[in-house]
Amino acid sequence: MSSRYDRAITVFSPDGHLFQVEYAQEAVKKGSTAVGVRGKDIVVLGVEKKAIAKLQDERTVRKICLLDDHVAMAFAGLTADARILINRARVECQSHRLTVEDPVTLEYITRYIATLKQRYTQSNGRRPFGISCLIVGFDYDGTPHLYQTDPSGTHHEWKANATGRSAKTVREYLEKHYTDEVADSDAESIKLALKALLEVVQSGSKNVELAVMRRDEPLKMLSVDEIEKIMAEVEKEKEEEAEKKKKTKTS
Amino acid sequence: MAAVLNSVKSFGAGNMSTAAVNGGPDFMDAPVTTGTSIMAVEFAGGVVIGADSRTTSGSYIANRVTDKLTPVHDRIFCCRSGSAADTQAIADIVSYHTSFHSIEIGEPPLVRTAANLFKDLCYRHREDLTAGIIVGGWDKRKGGQVYSVPLGGMLVRQPVAIGGSGSTYVYGYVDSHFKEGMTKEECFQFCANTLALAMFRDGSSGGVIRLAAITEDGIERKVITGDDIPKFWEG
Numbered sequence: 447m448s449s450r451y452d453r454a455i456t457v458f459s460p461d462g463h464l465f466q467v468e469y470a471q472e473a474v475k476k477g478s479t480a481v482g483v484r485g486k487d488i489v490v491l492g493v494e495k496k497a498i499a500k501l502q503d504e505r506t507v508r509k510i511c512l513l514d515d516h517v518a519m520a521f522a523g524l525t526a527d528a529r530i531l532i533n534r535a536r537v538e539c540q541s542h543r544l545t546v547e548d549p550v551t552l553e554y555i556t557r558y559i560a561t562l563k564q565r566y567t568q569s570n571g572r573r574p575f576g577i578s579c580l581i582v583g584f585d586y587d588g589t590p591h592l593y594q595t596d597p598s599g600t601h602h603e604w605k606a607n608a609t610g611r612s613a614k615t616v617r618e619y620l621e622k623h624y625t626d627e628v629a630d631s632d633a634e635s636i637k638l639a640l641k642a643l644l645e646v647v648q649s650g651s652k653n654v655e656l657a658v659m660r661r662d663e664p665l666k667m668l669s670v671d672e673i674e675k676i677m678a679e680v681e682k683e684k685e686e687e688a689e690k691k692k693k694t695k696t697s
Numbered sequence: 698m699a700a701v702l703n704s705v706k707s708f709g710a711g712n713m714s715t716a717a718v719n720g721g722p723d724f725m726d727a728p729v730t731t732g733t734s735i736m737a738v739e740f741a742g743g744v745v746i747g748a749d750s751r752t753t754s755g756s757y758i759a760n761r762v763t764d765k766l767t768p769v770h771d772r773i774f775c776c777r778s779g780s781a782a783d784t785q786a787i788a789d790i791v792s793y794h795t796s797f798h799s800i801e802i803g804e805p806p807l808v809r810t811a812a813n814l815f816k817d818l819c820y821r822h823r824e825d826l827t828a829g830i831i832v833g834g835w836d837k838r839k840g841g842q843v844y845s846v847p848l849g850g851m852l853v854r855q856p857v858a859i860g861g862s863g864s865t866y867v868y869g870y871v872d873s874h875f876k877e878g879m880t881k882e883e884c885f886q887f888c889a890n891t892l893a894l895a896m897f898r899d900g901s902s903g904g905v906i907r908l909a910a911i912t913e914d915g916i917e918r919k920v921i922t923g924d925d926i927p928k929f930w931e932g
Contacts, residue, residue, distance in 0.1 A: 512800050536800055544793045 470597035473576035477522035485635035522610025523577035564599025727755030732901020734863030735776035743912035750904030773834030778861035812844035820850025863895030863902035
Protein backbone atom coordinates (compact mmCIF):
# COMPACT_ATOMS: atom_id res chain seq x y z
CA MET A 447 0.00 0.00 0.00
CA SER A 448 2.78 2.42 0.90
CA SER A 449 4.32 2.17 -2.59
CA ARG A 450 1.24 3.87 -4.10
CA TYR A 451 1.65 6.89 -1.84
CA ASP A 452 5.31 7.84 -1.95
CA ARG A 453 5.68 8.93 -5.61
CA ALA A 454 4.94 12.63 -5.39
CA ILE A 455 5.71 13.80 -1.92
CA THR A 456 2.85 16.25 -1.82
CA VAL A 457 0.50 13.34 -1.30
CA PHE A 458 -0.55 12.06 2.11
CA SER A 459 -0.99 8.34 2.56
CA PRO A 460 -4.40 7.17 3.80
CA ASP A 461 -3.08 6.79 7.31
CA GLY A 462 -1.61 10.29 7.40
CA HIS A 463 2.04 9.68 6.57
CA LEU A 464 4.29 11.73 4.33
CA PHE A 465 6.43 8.85 3.21
CA GLN A 466 9.08 10.90 1.42
CA VAL A 467 9.77 12.78 4.64
CA GLU A 468 10.06 9.52 6.55
CA TYR A 469 12.40 8.10 3.90
CA ALA A 470 14.48 11.26 4.21
CA GLN A 471 14.71 10.61 7.95
CA GLU A 472 15.96 7.13 7.10
CA ALA A 473 18.68 8.69 4.95
CA VAL A 474 19.69 10.76 7.98
CA LYS A 475 19.95 7.61 10.09
CA LYS A 476 22.46 6.27 7.62
CA GLY A 477 24.74 9.28 7.91
CA SER A 478 27.73 9.47 10.25
CA THR A 479 26.97 10.53 13.80
CA ALA A 480 27.03 14.14 14.92
CA VAL A 481 26.72 15.30 18.54
CA GLY A 482 26.18 18.73 20.08
CA VAL A 483 26.49 19.90 23.70
CA ARG A 484 25.46 23.28 25.10
CA GLY A 485 27.46 24.45 28.11
CA LYS A 486 27.09 27.67 30.04
CA ASP A 487 29.95 29.48 28.29
CA ILE A 488 30.78 27.05 25.51
CA VAL A 489 29.08 25.07 22.75
CA VAL A 490 30.64 21.90 21.37
CA LEU A 491 30.09 20.02 18.12
CA GLY A 492 31.50 16.60 17.41
CA VAL A 493 31.25 14.45 14.29
CA GLU A 494 32.27 10.96 13.38
CA LYS A 495 34.85 10.96 10.63
CA LYS A 496 34.24 8.07 8.27
CA ALA A 497 37.33 6.16 7.21
CA ILE A 498 38.45 7.59 3.90
CA ALA A 499 40.36 6.11 1.01
CA LYS A 500 44.15 6.22 1.19
CA LEU A 501 44.57 8.58 -1.73
CA GLN A 502 41.82 10.96 -0.62
CA ASP A 503 42.75 14.28 0.98
CA GLU A 504 41.31 14.28 4.48
CA ARG A 505 40.84 18.02 4.68
CA THR A 506 38.19 18.17 1.97
CA VAL A 507 35.69 16.22 4.05
CA ARG A 508 34.27 18.88 6.35
CA LYS A 509 31.10 18.19 8.29
CA ILE A 510 31.29 21.11 10.71
CA CYS A 511 30.66 24.43 8.98
CA LEU A 512 30.51 28.07 9.94
CA LEU A 513 27.32 29.89 9.01
CA ASP A 514 28.45 33.22 10.48
CA ASP A 515 31.10 34.37 12.98
CA HIS A 516 28.89 33.28 15.88
CA VAL A 517 26.93 30.35 14.39
CA ALA A 518 28.21 26.90 13.44
CA MET A 519 26.49 23.71 12.39
CA ALA A 520 27.11 20.01 11.99
CA PHE A 521 24.83 17.65 10.09
CA ALA A 522 24.09 14.01 9.39
CA GLY A 523 22.81 12.73 6.06
CA LEU A 524 23.34 13.66 2.41
CA THR A 525 26.41 15.91 2.27
CA ALA A 526 25.45 17.41 -1.08
CA ASP A 527 22.04 18.49 0.25
CA ALA A 528 23.81 20.06 3.21
CA ARG A 529 25.98 22.20 0.95
CA ILE A 530 22.91 23.83 -0.56
CA LEU A 531 21.29 24.52 2.81
CA ILE A 532 24.52 25.88 4.26
CA ASN A 533 24.93 28.28 1.36
CA ARG A 534 21.36 29.58 1.70
CA ALA A 535 21.83 29.97 5.47
CA ARG A 536 25.11 31.86 5.00
CA VAL A 537 23.47 34.29 2.59
CA GLU A 538 20.60 34.79 5.02
CA CYS A 539 23.01 35.51 7.88
CA GLN A 540 24.67 38.30 5.89
CA SER A 541 21.41 39.57 4.47
CA HIS A 542 20.01 39.88 8.00
CA ARG A 543 23.09 41.85 9.05
CA LEU A 544 22.71 44.23 6.13
CA THR A 545 19.00 44.95 6.55
CA VAL A 546 18.62 44.82 10.32
CA GLU A 547 22.19 45.83 11.32
CA ASP A 548 22.34 42.99 13.85
CA PRO A 549 23.73 39.46 13.67
CA VAL A 550 21.12 36.68 13.47
CA THR A 551 19.93 35.01 16.63
CA LEU A 552 20.27 31.23 16.74
CA GLU A 553 16.50 30.89 16.88
CA TYR A 554 16.07 33.05 13.75
CA ILE A 555 18.53 31.19 11.57
CA THR A 556 17.25 27.81 12.79
CA ARG A 557 13.71 28.89 11.97
CA TYR A 558 14.92 30.01 8.53
CA ILE A 559 16.56 26.66 7.81
CA ALA A 560 13.57 24.74 9.16
CA THR A 561 11.15 26.83 7.07
CA LEU A 562 13.26 26.13 4.00
CA LYS A 563 13.16 22.41 4.73
CA GLN A 564 9.39 22.48 5.24
CA ARG A 565 8.88 24.24 1.93
CA TYR A 566 10.48 21.30 0.19
CA THR A 567 7.97 18.94 1.83
CA GLN A 568 5.11 20.83 0.26
CA SER A 569 6.12 21.56 -3.34
CA ASN A 570 5.75 19.79 -6.64
CA GLY A 571 8.50 17.66 -7.97
CA ARG A 572 10.96 18.38 -5.18
CA ARG A 573 12.16 15.98 -2.57
CA PRO A 574 12.94 16.89 1.04
CA PHE A 575 16.51 17.59 2.16
CA GLY A 576 18.03 14.41 3.50
CA ILE A 577 19.83 16.00 6.44
CA SER A 578 19.34 16.73 10.10
CA CYS A 579 21.25 19.75 11.38
CA LEU A 580 22.70 20.60 14.78
CA ILE A 581 23.05 24.37 14.96
CA VAL A 582 25.07 25.96 17.77
CA GLY A 583 26.24 29.40 18.71
CA PHE A 584 25.79 32.46 20.89
CA ASP A 585 23.19 35.16 20.44
CA TYR A 586 24.17 38.81 20.46
CA ASP A 587 23.23 39.00 24.16
CA GLY A 588 25.62 36.16 24.99
CA THR A 589 23.20 33.27 25.59
CA PRO A 590 24.35 29.95 24.10
CA HIS A 591 21.95 27.78 22.13
CA LEU A 592 21.80 24.36 20.48
CA TYR A 593 19.02 23.61 18.02
CA GLN A 594 18.19 20.57 15.95
CA THR A 595 16.24 20.50 12.68
CA ASP A 596 15.08 17.48 10.74
CA PRO A 597 13.89 16.78 7.16
CA SER A 598 10.27 17.46 8.05
CA GLY A 599 11.11 21.04 8.93
CA THR A 600 10.56 20.88 12.67
CA HIS A 601 13.09 22.44 14.99
CA HIS A 602 13.63 22.20 18.72
CA GLU A 603 16.11 23.54 21.25
CA TRP A 604 18.21 21.05 23.15
CA LYS A 605 20.77 21.01 25.96
CA ALA A 606 22.58 18.16 24.23
CA ASN A 607 21.63 15.96 21.32
CA ALA A 608 22.91 13.68 18.62
CA THR A 609 21.82 12.76 15.11
CA GLY A 610 22.82 10.27 12.43
CA ARG A 611 23.87 6.69 12.89
CA SER A 612 23.26 5.31 16.40
CA ALA A 613 21.87 8.65 17.52
CA LYS A 614 19.62 6.89 20.02
CA THR A 615 22.57 5.31 21.84
CA VAL A 616 24.44 8.59 21.98
CA ARG A 617 21.37 10.48 23.17
CA GLU A 618 20.82 7.98 25.95
CA TYR A 619 24.41 8.43 27.04
CA LEU A 620 23.95 12.20 27.04
CA GLU A 621 20.74 11.90 29.04
CA LYS A 622 22.55 9.86 31.65
CA HIS A 623 25.62 12.05 31.93
CA TYR A 624 24.55 15.63 31.18
CA THR A 625 24.34 17.63 34.39
CA ASP A 626 24.41 21.31 35.21
CA GLU A 627 27.91 20.83 36.67
CA VAL A 628 29.11 19.47 33.36
CA ALA A 629 27.52 22.40 31.54
CA ASP A 630 29.20 24.90 33.87
CA SER A 631 32.68 23.64 32.99
CA ASP A 632 34.11 24.16 29.50
CA ALA A 633 36.44 21.18 29.79
CA GLU A 634 33.70 18.86 31.04
CA SER A 635 31.36 19.87 28.23
CA ILE A 636 34.02 19.04 25.65
CA LYS A 637 34.74 15.74 27.39
CA LEU A 638 31.05 14.87 27.46
CA ALA A 639 30.72 15.41 23.72
CA LEU A 640 33.78 13.30 23.04
CA LYS A 641 32.72 10.52 25.43
CA ALA A 642 29.24 10.42 23.92
CA LEU A 643 30.70 10.14 20.45
CA LEU A 644 33.10 7.41 21.52
CA GLU A 645 30.12 5.28 22.54
CA VAL A 646 29.47 4.57 18.88
CA VAL A 647 32.69 5.49 17.11
CA GLN A 648 35.88 3.50 17.03
CA SER A 649 38.32 4.85 19.57
CA GLY A 650 41.03 6.98 18.02
CA SER A 651 41.57 10.67 17.38
CA LYS A 652 41.52 9.99 13.65
CA ASN A 653 37.85 9.06 13.76
CA VAL A 654 36.39 12.13 15.43
CA GLU A 655 36.35 15.82 14.65
CA LEU A 656 35.62 18.26 17.47
CA ALA A 657 34.89 21.97 17.30
CA VAL A 658 34.23 24.40 20.14
CA MET A 659 32.91 27.95 20.26
CA ARG A 660 33.24 30.19 23.28
CA ARG A 661 31.34 33.44 23.77
CA ASP A 662 32.72 36.25 21.55
CA GLU A 663 35.37 33.95 20.13
CA PRO A 664 35.57 32.39 16.68
CA LEU A 665 34.89 28.70 16.11
CA LYS A 666 37.90 26.56 16.96
CA MET A 667 38.48 23.16 15.40
CA LEU A 668 40.45 21.05 17.87
CA SER A 669 43.70 19.70 16.46
CA VAL A 670 44.56 16.01 16.45
CA ASP A 671 46.94 16.59 19.38
CA GLU A 672 44.32 18.37 21.45
CA ILE A 673 41.80 15.58 20.82
CA GLU A 674 44.41 12.98 21.78
CA LYS A 675 45.07 14.83 25.02
CA ILE A 676 41.39 14.83 25.96
CA MET A 677 41.10 11.18 24.96
CA ALA A 678 44.02 10.33 27.21
CA GLU A 679 42.24 12.10 30.08
CA VAL A 680 39.06 10.17 29.33
CA GLU A 681 40.99 6.91 29.25
CA LYS A 682 42.65 7.73 32.57
CA GLU A 683 39.28 8.50 34.16
CA LYS A 684 37.90 5.23 32.85
CA GLU A 685 40.82 3.32 34.32
CA GLU A 686 40.44 5.07 37.66
CA GLU A 687 36.74 4.17 37.66
CA ALA A 688 37.58 0.55 36.90
CA GLU A 689 40.22 0.52 39.66
CA LYS A 690 37.76 1.94 42.19
CA LYS A 691 35.15 -0.63 41.23
CA LYS A 692 37.67 -3.42 41.61
CA LYS A 693 38.73 -2.16 45.04
CA THR A 694 35.15 -1.89 46.31
CA LYS A 695 34.46 -5.37 45.01
CA THR A 696 37.46 -7.03 46.64
CA SER A 697 37.22 -5.17 49.94
CA MET B 698 43.52 63.51 -11.86
CA ALA B 699 40.65 64.58 -14.09
CA ALA B 700 38.27 62.47 -12.02
CA VAL B 701 39.15 64.39 -8.88
CA LEU B 702 38.75 67.79 -10.53
CA ASN B 703 35.24 66.75 -11.61
CA SER B 704 34.23 66.16 -8.02
CA VAL B 705 35.15 69.73 -7.10
CA LYS B 706 33.00 71.13 -9.91
CA SER B 707 29.89 69.08 -9.15
CA PHE B 708 29.62 70.21 -5.54
CA GLY B 709 29.71 73.93 -6.26
CA ALA B 710 27.75 74.09 -9.52
CA GLY B 711 24.04 73.23 -9.23
CA ASN B 712 23.37 74.81 -5.86
CA MET B 713 23.24 78.50 -6.75
CA SER B 714 19.93 78.26 -8.63
CA THR B 715 17.96 76.12 -6.16
CA ALA B 716 17.82 78.73 -3.40
CA ALA B 717 16.14 81.17 -5.73
CA VAL B 718 13.67 78.55 -7.01
CA ASN B 719 12.65 77.16 -3.62
CA GLY B 720 12.96 80.38 -1.66
CA GLY B 721 14.82 78.56 1.12
CA PRO B 722 18.44 78.43 2.32
CA ASP B 723 20.75 76.55 0.02
CA PHE B 724 21.66 73.85 2.54
CA MET B 725 18.09 72.53 2.58
CA ASP B 726 18.40 71.30 -1.02
CA ALA B 727 22.10 70.64 -1.29
CA PRO B 728 23.21 67.03 -1.27
CA VAL B 729 24.94 65.80 1.84
CA THR B 730 28.53 65.17 0.88
CA THR B 731 31.70 64.22 2.57
CA GLY B 732 33.51 67.22 0.96
CA THR B 733 36.64 65.66 2.23
CA SER B 734 40.28 65.03 2.27
CA ILE B 735 41.20 61.34 2.43
CA MET B 736 44.42 59.45 1.93
CA ALA B 737 46.12 56.11 2.39
CA VAL B 738 49.79 55.09 2.48
CA GLU B 739 51.40 51.67 2.23
CA PHE B 740 54.30 50.79 4.51
CA ALA B 741 56.16 47.59 5.30
CA GLY B 742 53.74 45.60 7.44
CA GLY B 743 50.52 47.46 6.66
CA VAL B 744 48.82 50.67 5.68
CA VAL B 745 48.01 53.97 7.33
CA ILE B 746 44.75 55.62 6.30
CA GLY B 747 43.51 59.08 7.20
CA ALA B 748 40.60 61.45 6.70
CA ASP B 749 39.17 64.75 7.87
CA SER B 750 35.84 64.78 9.69
CA ARG B 751 33.57 67.28 7.93
CA THR B 752 30.20 66.35 6.35
CA THR B 753 28.54 69.24 4.56
CA SER B 754 25.10 69.98 3.18
CA GLY B 755 25.93 72.97 1.01
CA SER B 756 27.72 75.30 3.40
CA TYR B 757 26.12 73.86 6.55
CA ILE B 758 28.36 71.42 8.35
CA ALA B 759 25.98 68.54 9.12
CA ASN B 760 28.58 66.58 11.10
CA ARG B 761 31.91 68.02 12.24
CA VAL B 762 33.20 64.80 13.79
CA THR B 763 32.40 62.30 11.01
CA ASP B 764 34.22 59.00 10.83
CA LYS B 765 35.02 58.50 7.16
CA LEU B 766 37.26 55.50 7.80
CA THR B 767 34.82 52.62 7.55
CA PRO B 768 35.67 48.94 8.12
CA VAL B 769 34.40 46.41 5.61
CA HIS B 770 36.23 43.52 7.23
CA ASP B 771 38.61 42.89 10.14
CA ARG B 772 41.71 44.12 8.27
CA ILE B 773 40.15 46.05 5.37
CA PHE B 774 38.98 49.66 5.60
CA CYS B 775 37.71 52.18 3.09
CA CYS B 776 38.04 55.97 3.06
CA ARG B 777 34.83 57.57 1.78
CA SER B 778 34.50 60.76 -0.26
CA GLY B 779 31.63 62.12 -2.36
CA SER B 780 27.99 61.56 -1.49
CA ALA B 781 27.66 60.40 2.12
CA ALA B 782 24.56 58.31 1.33
CA ASP B 783 26.12 56.65 -1.72
CA THR B 784 29.34 55.75 0.03
CA GLN B 785 27.58 54.44 3.14
CA ALA B 786 25.31 52.24 1.03
CA ILE B 787 28.24 50.95 -1.04
CA ALA B 788 30.34 50.21 2.05
CA ASP B 789 27.44 48.27 3.64
CA ILE B 790 27.01 46.15 0.51
CA VAL B 791 30.74 45.46 0.20
CA SER B 792 30.81 44.54 3.88
CA TYR B 793 28.01 42.02 3.22
CA HIS B 794 29.91 40.46 0.34
CA THR B 795 33.28 40.30 2.11
CA SER B 796 31.73 38.69 5.21
CA PHE B 797 30.00 36.06 3.11
CA HIS B 798 33.11 35.46 0.99
CA SER B 799 35.32 35.15 4.05
CA ILE B 800 33.04 32.50 5.63
CA GLU B 801 32.83 30.69 2.31
CA ILE B 802 36.59 30.43 1.80
CA GLY B 803 37.35 29.96 5.50
CA GLU B 804 39.96 32.72 5.75
CA PRO B 805 40.16 36.53 5.75
CA PRO B 806 39.50 38.05 2.32
CA LEU B 807 42.21 39.65 0.17
CA VAL B 808 42.32 43.45 0.04
CA ARG B 809 42.27 43.14 -3.74
CA THR B 810 38.98 41.23 -3.53
CA ALA B 811 37.32 43.94 -1.46
CA ALA B 812 38.70 46.60 -3.82
CA ASN B 813 37.26 44.72 -6.79
CA LEU B 814 33.87 44.54 -5.07
CA PHE B 815 33.95 48.34 -4.66
CA LYS B 816 34.98 48.73 -8.27
CA ASP B 817 32.18 46.46 -9.56
CA LEU B 818 29.53 48.51 -7.77
CA CYS B 819 31.03 51.89 -8.64
CA TYR B 820 31.51 51.04 -12.32
CA ARG B 821 28.19 49.26 -12.89
CA HIS B 822 26.24 52.14 -11.34
CA ARG B 823 28.58 54.93 -12.40
CA GLU B 824 25.73 57.07 -13.76
CA ASP B 825 23.87 57.05 -10.46
CA LEU B 826 26.69 57.28 -7.94
CA THR B 827 29.04 59.97 -6.71
CA ALA B 828 31.61 58.03 -4.76
CA GLY B 829 35.37 58.36 -4.58
CA ILE B 830 36.74 55.55 -2.44
CA ILE B 831 40.20 54.57 -1.26
CA VAL B 832 40.53 50.98 -0.01
CA GLY B 833 43.32 50.19 2.42
CA GLY B 834 44.08 46.97 4.25
CA TRP B 835 46.36 44.11 5.11
CA ASP B 836 46.25 40.50 3.97
CA LYS B 837 48.52 37.50 4.30
CA ARG B 838 49.40 37.30 0.63
CA LYS B 839 50.57 40.81 -0.25
CA GLY B 840 50.80 42.62 3.09
CA GLY B 841 49.67 46.24 3.18
CA GLN B 842 47.90 47.49 0.04
CA VAL B 843 46.15 50.68 -1.06
CA TYR B 844 43.67 50.68 -3.95
CA SER B 845 42.06 53.78 -5.41
CA VAL B 846 38.49 53.63 -6.83
CA PRO B 847 37.69 57.14 -8.07
CA LEU B 848 34.48 58.50 -9.60
CA GLY B 849 34.10 56.48 -12.82
CA GLY B 850 34.85 53.11 -11.25
CA MET B 851 38.50 52.68 -12.19
CA LEU B 852 40.64 50.45 -9.97
CA VAL B 853 44.35 50.98 -9.47
CA ARG B 854 46.80 50.00 -6.75
CA GLN B 855 49.11 52.77 -5.58
CA PRO B 856 51.72 53.08 -2.79
CA VAL B 857 50.06 56.34 -1.76
CA ALA B 858 46.61 57.61 -2.74
CA ILE B 859 44.79 60.85 -1.97
CA GLY B 860 41.18 61.73 -2.70
CA GLY B 861 38.32 64.09 -2.07
CA SER B 862 37.98 67.78 -2.81
CA GLY B 863 40.84 68.68 -0.46
CA SER B 864 43.31 66.41 -2.21
CA THR B 865 43.79 68.84 -5.10
CA TYR B 866 45.66 71.21 -2.78
CA VAL B 867 48.18 68.65 -1.57
CA TYR B 868 49.39 66.80 -4.68
CA GLY B 869 52.57 68.87 -4.55
CA TYR B 870 53.18 68.13 -0.87
CA VAL B 871 52.57 64.40 -1.32
CA ASP B 872 54.75 64.12 -4.42
CA SER B 873 57.62 65.90 -2.71
CA HIS B 874 57.43 64.27 0.71
CA PHE B 875 56.40 60.65 0.07
CA LYS B 876 59.19 58.09 0.18
CA GLU B 877 59.08 54.29 0.10
CA GLY B 878 60.04 52.34 3.20
CA MET B 879 58.60 54.65 5.87
CA THR B 880 57.85 53.32 9.33
CA LYS B 881 54.36 53.34 10.82
CA GLU B 882 55.11 56.45 12.91
CA GLU B 883 56.56 58.28 9.90
CA CYS B 884 53.41 57.42 7.95
CA PHE B 885 51.20 58.76 10.74
CA GLN B 886 53.14 62.03 10.67
CA PHE B 887 53.08 62.22 6.86
CA CYS B 888 49.30 61.68 6.79
CA ALA B 889 48.68 64.16 9.58
CA ASN B 890 50.72 66.84 7.79
CA THR B 891 49.06 66.19 4.42
CA LEU B 892 45.55 66.24 5.83
CA ALA B 893 46.26 69.34 7.91
CA LEU B 894 47.37 71.21 4.78
CA ALA B 895 44.33 70.01 2.81
CA MET B 896 41.92 70.91 5.62
CA PHE B 897 43.48 74.37 5.91
CA ARG B 898 42.88 75.28 2.25
CA ASP B 899 39.68 73.33 1.39
CA GLY B 900 36.44 74.73 2.74
CA SER B 901 34.72 71.35 2.46
CA SER B 902 37.34 69.67 4.67
CA GLY B 903 37.96 70.31 8.34
CA GLY B 904 37.25 69.22 11.89
CA VAL B 905 39.60 66.63 13.36
CA ILE B 906 42.14 64.37 11.69
CA ARG B 907 41.26 60.69 11.96
CA LEU B 908 44.05 58.19 11.35
CA ALA B 909 44.21 54.40 11.47
CA ALA B 910 47.02 51.91 11.00
CA ILE B 911 46.06 48.44 9.74
CA THR B 912 48.58 45.66 10.29
CA GLU B 913 48.56 41.92 10.80
CA ASP B 914 48.16 42.51 14.54
CA GLY B 915 45.10 44.72 14.32
CA ILE B 916 43.79 48.25 14.00
CA GLU B 917 45.32 51.26 15.77
CA ARG B 918 43.13 54.38 15.58
CA LYS B 919 44.19 57.93 16.36
CA VAL B 920 42.35 61.26 16.50
CA ILE B 921 44.17 64.59 16.27
CA THR B 922 42.13 67.53 17.46
CA GLY B 923 42.44 71.29 17.83
CA ASP B 924 45.89 72.56 18.69
CA ASP B 925 47.52 69.20 18.01
CA ILE B 926 46.81 69.50 14.28
CA PRO B 927 50.11 70.34 12.51
CA LYS B 928 50.47 74.02 11.68
CA PHE B 929 52.31 75.50 8.73
CA TRP B 930 52.69 79.03 7.46
CA GLU B 931 49.27 80.58 8.08
CA GLY B 932 49.85 84.05 6.65
